[in-house]
Amino acid sequence: MRLKGLGPVLAGEKCGFNAGFRHVYKVLRGQFPLTAQFLRAFMNILFIHQNFPGQFKNLAPALAAKGHRCVALTKRVKESKTWRGVRLLPYAIKRKQGQGVHPWLQDLEAKVIRGEACMRAARQLKDKGFTPDVIVAHPGWGEAMFLRDVWPNARIGLFYELFYGLDAGDVGFDPEFVKATAEDDAMRLRLKNLNNELHYPLGDMGLSPTHYQAQTFPQKYQDRISVIHDGIDTEQAAPNPDAVLSVKGRQFSRADEVVTFVNRNLEPYRGYHIFMRALPQILRDRPNAQILMVGGDKQSYGPAPAQGGSWKQIFIDEVRGQISDEDWARVHFIGQIPYDQFLSLLQIARVHVYLTYPFVLSWSLLEAMSSGAPIVASRTKPVEEVITHNETGRLVDFFDPEALANEVSALLEDEAAQAKLGAAARALVKERYDLKTVCLPAQIEWVERLYAMEAGGVDQ
Secondary structure, eight states: OOTOOOOHHHHOOOOHHHHHHHHHHHHHHHHHHHHHTSSOOOEEEEEEEEETTGGGHHHHHHHHHTOOOOEEESSSSSSSSSEEEEEEOOOOOOOOTTTTTOOGGGHHHHHHHHHHHHHHHHHHHHHTTTOOOOEEEEEESSSSTTHHHHHHTOOEEEEEEOOOOOSSSTTTTOOOOOOOOOHHHHHHHHHHHHHHHHHGGGGSSEESHHHHHHHHOOHHTTEEEEOOOOOOTTTSSSSTTEEEETTTTTEEETEEEEEEEEEEOOOOOGGGHHHHHHHHHHHHHOEEEEEEEEEEEEEEOOOOOOSOHHHHHHHHHGGGGGOHHHHHHHEOOSSSOOOHHHHHHTTTTTTTEEOOSOOOOHHHHHHHHHHHOOOEEEOHHHTTTTOOOOOTTTETTTHHHHHHHHHHHHHOOHHHHHHHHHHHHHHHHHHHHHHIIIIHHHHHHHHHHTTSSTTTTTTO
16 A cells, blocks of 8 residues: 655655654554554754743653653753753853843843853854754743744744733733832833743744743734643642651641641732732631741742832731730741642641732642642632632632631631532542643644644744
8 A cells, every 4th residue: 555645755855864764653643543652753852941941840851761762952951961951051141131131021031041052052052063854942931932943944832821912911910019119110011021032033933831821922923832731640649648748847647627828938829918918708607727837038920029028027017916925826938848748838728828819820829629638719800710619619809808708718618518529629620631631642743733834834
């Protein structure tokens, strides 16, 4: 039987190994899908992420395990090394930001500097003979800005995290922290989005982890974006009735009335101030509740406090006078903890509180849901993608500490509701976000579709 479309390859015409196999793959994919699985070429794949692996922590090693040659350019390492089959190569920033640059352009200048540094490292990689078939990059720091100048024929997939805007976004959401220059936000954000606009012509395909994030982008971006989450290991983040967490010599378990709250850093973007303002009432209404709070005392997303100090201490000082010493002893700030302890924390939670501005959805919420923790969360757009009130959790207005306290106390009182909501939350995560059965296969298929595209970029 003759295979249509394979003539150039089978006839021995001049053709690179991967180019030939790509042709085979594209033909067989349409004619013999199962056979094509065994004829996919080994790809040269370049990952770009200043803090690699970042969102590619599962995808990159999975592709390396399939035999693809995976390389990553990153600022995270100082010397080349191999991590889970991926070769990590450093790039260094040697240029400092200029003096006297307009404040609205400082963000773009920083990204151009980073893009230049990454481009120079890419040229060195090219000079050593490495030519990527596929580049998978996070453009948020500008690193991929000049990569098509180095490899014009690469297929480039971009991780689209957020398009900045005034409508239903994080900027201006919280009136308590509106800056004196708020009237300039529209112009400032327009310039901040120049990084997205500069990357748009480079990207053959896009990837966003949630529909909310994808929908922040203009339609022309959405036409290229596939919504595929990074994935949650639901076997690891799973209920464990025997879980125990030791905090400063004391052990907590499911026998305790534990309320958990998690931020990377305790700051307003993730509702720390709202939770702290709800604490006095929660502690009064629930005399046995133990509050376990995870997070550092810096800032991850929003600005530092204008008055100095840390957001953590500012809001401790605000509410401490409303809480007795006896009740304050039930509030535990445990800092940033190893992942195994973090999972134990979620597993012992009677109620897990998650609050956020309209912004990137935290992995921690989905990990809490996967662990079976009953959720009380803010009624904001990214959260509503996964939490339906009274089905997979409880929702409250972000700005209402009293409603938050009432909902937490009511759920602590209702063990049947805890069980129902926790089970439903875990079922949703397994169905939509499971790493091994849903997300990782979809990510790999996305890379393979990218590889099968014509070379040169869709906007060339």
